[in-house]
Amino acid sequence: MPAKNSIKMYIDNGYYHIYNRGVNKRTIFKKKIDYKVFLNELKTALSPPPKPNDLKVRFTLKGGTFKGIPRQPKNFHKEIMLLAYCLMPNHFHLLIRQLSKNSMPSFMRSITTRYAMYFNTNNRRVGPLFQGSYKAVLVEDDNHFLHLTRYIHQNPFKLREGLLKNYPYSSYAEYLGLRNTSWIHPEDILAFFRKRRREKKFDISSYESFVDLKDNKNQEVLKGLTLD
Secondary structure, three states: OOOOOOOOOOOOOOOEEEEEEEEEHOOOOOOOHHHHHHHHHHHHHHHHOOOOHHHHHEEOOOOEEEOOOOOOOOOOOOEEEEEEEEEOOOOOOOOOOOOOOOOOOOOOOHHHHHHHHHHHOOOOOOOOOOOOOOOOEEEOOHHHHHHHHHHHHHHHHHHHHHHHOHHHOOOOHOOOOOOOOOOEEEHHHHHHHHOOOOOOOHHHHHHHHHHHOOOOHHHHHOOOOOOO
């Protein structure tokens, strides 16, 4: 029997909750640098690609000096939008918008393969890092859409004391205007928190109150859409 949410339905402009964890629930982010490497993979994949001339490097071959462009990872700037994320010691959550059909599998394969190679090399280990293929759920309901970001941003609550907005490895700071990251797009969610329908400005304090509220609403709304 297939694992929950392992069978994906791919559509253009679909919103998806993507998640995975370490094999046997083992740690996949041990140090600060591990989180930074994973985030840099996301940044590289989701930012506009550099101009070819900016990528050229000099190299020597058989006594001659040449200029060329090293092989680059596939870029998904026009195929995937990242709306929210949270990285935890043994798992991660992403909320994405798939702009072109079937771009999600190659995006996730690129990100997780490159990170697993880095992690295995630096920890002198071999074998799979993640617990099988990533899981993905198509989000088709506004209520699910809103509560997913709340669920994602609440993940660090049991991990550490202090305010959720101080957790450095989630997109919550972008939602509260504390950090501006060009490849993270909170606007689709924050549009639900405008003071007035036609107003461009978002009511960030309302979103913060929504996330910080401690109740069991997430579990009721998101049944079957989240990590067990």
